[in-house]
Amino acid sequence: MGDYHVHLHPHGPYQGVGPPPGEYPPGHIEAYVEQAAARGAEEVGFTEHLYRCVEAAPVLGRFWDSEPRVDLAEQTAAFVAEDLALSLEGYVEAVVAARDRGLPVLLGLEVDFFPETIDAVAELLAPYPWDFLVGSVHWIGGWAIDHSGAAFEFRRRGIRKAYEDYFALEAQLAASAQVDVLAHADVVKKFGYRLPEVPIDLYRPVVEAAASSGTAVEVSSAGLRYQVHEIYPEPTFLRMFAEAGVPITLASDAHNAQDCALGRDVLVAAASDAGYTERLRFRRRQSSRVPLIGERPPSGGDRVDASERTP
Ligand SMILES: [Zn+2]
Ligand SMILES: [Zn+2]
Numbered sequence: 469m470g471d472y473h474v475h476l477h478p479h480g481p482y483q484g485v486g487p488p489p490g491e492y493p494p495g496h497i498e499a500y501v502e503q504a505a506a507r508g509a510e511e512v513g514f515t516e517h518l519y520r521c522v523e524a525a526p527v528l529g530r531f532w533d534s535e536p537r538v539d540l541a542e543q544t545a546a547f548v549a550e551d552l553a554l555s556l557e558g559y560v561e562a563v564v565a566a567r568d569r570g571l572p573v574l575l576g577l578e579v580d581f582f583p584e585t586i587d588a589v590a591e592l593l594a595p596y597p598w599d600f601l602v603g604s605v606h607w608i609g610g611w612a613i614d615h616s617g618a619a620f621e622f623r624r625r626g627i628r629k630a631y632e633d634y635f636a637l638e639a640q641l642a643a644s645a646q647v648d649v650l651a652h653a654d655v656v657k658k659f660g661y662r663l664p665e666v667p668i669d670l671y672r673p674v675v676e677a678a679a680s681s682g683t684a685v686e687v688s689s690a691g692l693r694y695q696v697h698e699i700y701p702e703p704t705f706l707r708m709f710a711e712a713g714v715p716i717t718l719a720s721d722a723h724n725a726q727d728c729a730l731g732r733d734v735l736v737a738a739a740s741d742a743g744y745t746e747r748l749r750f751r752r753r754q755s756s757r758v759p760l761i762g763e764r765p766p767s768g769g770d771r772v773d774a775s776e777r778t779p
Pocket of ligand 1: 473578721
């Protein structure tokens with residue numbers, strides 16, 4: 469399998485781990501490829517965060533300004549300022565150079581979805597040689613839903629309302645046809661705020677939109693590292709995608725080399741249980757189907773640590 473959701477820098481202020489944001493010294497990309505290979509993943513699709521790139525700032529704008537809850541807006545403003553440390557040009561150059569050195573890497577991007585700016589974002593991204601784009605709902609208005617510091621909003625808004633707001637945006641993203649893959653499609657559950665019922669009614673529009681726009685969905689191990697301790701999408705949601713014929717990729721959402729391709733066996737088992745026998749490979753935004761299970765990893769099982777990291 470490939471790992472089709474990987475970041476080259478952790479979030480937040482530089483902590484001295486790995487290279488500083490925006491730097492790609494020799495060996496950095498190689499370390500991801502080696503870790504992936506050790507877990508049986510034959511290629512690594514990098515998907516840096518669009519909102520962290522300085523070129524994106526004028527296009528995404530101050531999206532938090534329209535947020536009526538001032539505390540959420542202020543928090544997002546600070547969070548974005550802190551993370552805005554990468555360059556789209558520098559990132560693309562580093563991954564393309566790695567590919568030119570013969571490494572099995574793909575050029576992807578994690579595109580933040582805002583209905584108002586998605587078309588302008590598509591224009592910004594058009595000149596680059598992407599292999600694939602993953603799309604993510606990280607913000608509802610100015611609320612950073614997957615940021616641990618803003619998790620208090622689940623109680624204030626109510627969990628049902630938070631889920632409704634999230635999945636309405638996810639369905640719009642799926643319908644937009646501007647990205648190739650939906651990333652962490654039920655990330656709203658990340659901190660363990662759950663509904664008593666499985667929200668089939670909220671899932672259905674997302675699944676239908678993905679099926680009609682031809683957008684795939686990633687099966688991601690990232691949720692195993694957070695309070696929810698569950699893959700994205702959860703089994704019922706994943707089965708709905710499978711039944712609708714929506715194809716999948718496999719993803720770790722690693723933010724360091726160590727986590728690359730983490731949880732591979734869990735993902736393959738979950739996809740297989742949902743009815744999948746194939747996954748997608750991408751080249752220059754064209755997909756092809758390959759068997760879900762390729763070569764076996766050299767050693768069985770991955771340990772997945774629960775820790776407090778932003779996605
Ligand atoms: Zn990510
Ligand atoms: Zn994300």
